[in-house]
Amino acid sequence: MNTIDDFGRQWQIHGHIDDDYWCNVDVLRDYVGPLLDLNDVEGTATAEVGSGSGRIIRMLNECKPASLHAIEPSVGVEVLRRNTLDIPNLEIHHRRGDDFDISGLDFIFSLGVIQFIQNPLPTLINIRNNLSNTGKFVIWVYGKENNGLYLAFFRSVHLITRRLNDRILDYVSAGLNYLLLPYIFLCRFLPLPMREYVREVFAKCGMQKRKYIIFDQLNPTFAKYYTRDELVDLLTAAGFHNIETHHRHGYSWTAVCSKNQDDLLIPGPQPSSPG
Numbered sequence: 001m002n003t004i005d006d007f008g009r010q011w012q013i014h015g016h017i018d019d020d021y022w023c024n025v026d027v028l029r030d031y032v033g034p035l036l037d038l039n040d041v042e043g044t045a046t047a048e049v050g051s052g053s054g055r056i057i058r059m060l061n062e063c064k065p066a067s068l069h070a071i072e073p074s075v076g077v078e079v080l081r082r083n084t085l086d087i088p089n090l091e092i093h094h095r096r097g098d099d100f101d102i103s104g105l106d107f108i109f110s111l112g113v114i115q116f117i118q119n120p121l122p123t124l125i126n127i128r129n130n131l132s133n134t135g136k137f138v139i140w141v142y143g144k145e146n147n148g149l150y151l152a153f154f155r156s157v158h159l160i161t162r163r164l165n166d167r168i169l170d171y172v173s174a175g176l177n178y179l180l181l182p183y184i185f186l187c188r189f190l191p192l193p194m195r196e197y198v199r200e201v202f203a204k205c206g207m208q209k210r211k212y213i214i215f216d217q218l219n220p221t222f223a224k225y226y227t228r229d230e231l232v233d234l235l236t237a238a239g240f241h242n243i244e245t246h247h248r249h250g251y252s253w254t255a256v257c258s259k260n261q262d263d264l265l266i267p268g269p270q271p272s273s274p275g
Contacts, residue, residue, distance in 0.1 A: 136257070137240060144227045
């Protein structure tokens with residue numbers, strides 16, 4: 001519950017969504033990498049678990065699903081509602097990930113959520129239970145591989161920042177944002193840690209959204225950085241099959257998996273029969 005409360009307060013101060021790169025569907029393509037063609041989402045019943053302020057929901061809406069569901073357990077659900085008023089086929093569920101009931105979904109996305117749940121297995125089992133027989137689950141989590149230096153810094157700083165008032169943490173995040181400007185510049189020329197992510201994602205976000213990203217790292221009470229094997233083992237324990245992984249920019253993990261073993265693809269809309 002602490003982490004849900006953390007994010008509920010966070011969305012109330014960092015819930016602004018606009019048309020910059022951070023909110024663009026290109027970021028969603030970057031998340032899924034080669035594992036999923038977003039054109040496959042068109043015409044499907046799609047949901048997101050842990051919708052926060054609605055940033056990913058707006059990206060998913062660009063993919064033209066037939067129906068769209070946002071599952072968000074925190075008080076930030078009111079920010080989510082305000083940010084998605086223009087999406088007519090969206091249904092918002094103020095529920096936990098282990099407690100929603102929307103059977104027959106073709107796709108469920110959960111990007112940057114599962115790593116904040118101390119015991120994610122009940123949530124993942126419920127996600128699987130709500131998929132159609134040919135349904136796919138798309139997950140993105142923080143990765144452990146190649147992040148040794150960052151994790152050493154993060155763990156020491158996080159001991160303090162997770163206890164800070166959100167307004168104070170906002171100032172700390174703003175300060176770190178400015179301190180990172182030379183690092184962003186040097187990543188253009190030097191093979192520094194997380195260089196690909198910094199160049200391809202972080203640097204493309206404006207100062208405000210980069211502050212959001214920093215705050216998002218430092219705020220939660222709990223956060224786990226997964227190895228690939230840990231992620232695959234967790235998804236297998238939840239009953240998923242056909243697990244494919246993508247090492248996003250060498251620092252995090254995306255996985256796409258199926259509810260059932262033999263359902264490799266979700267059939268898209270079929271052409272009408274002649275005559």
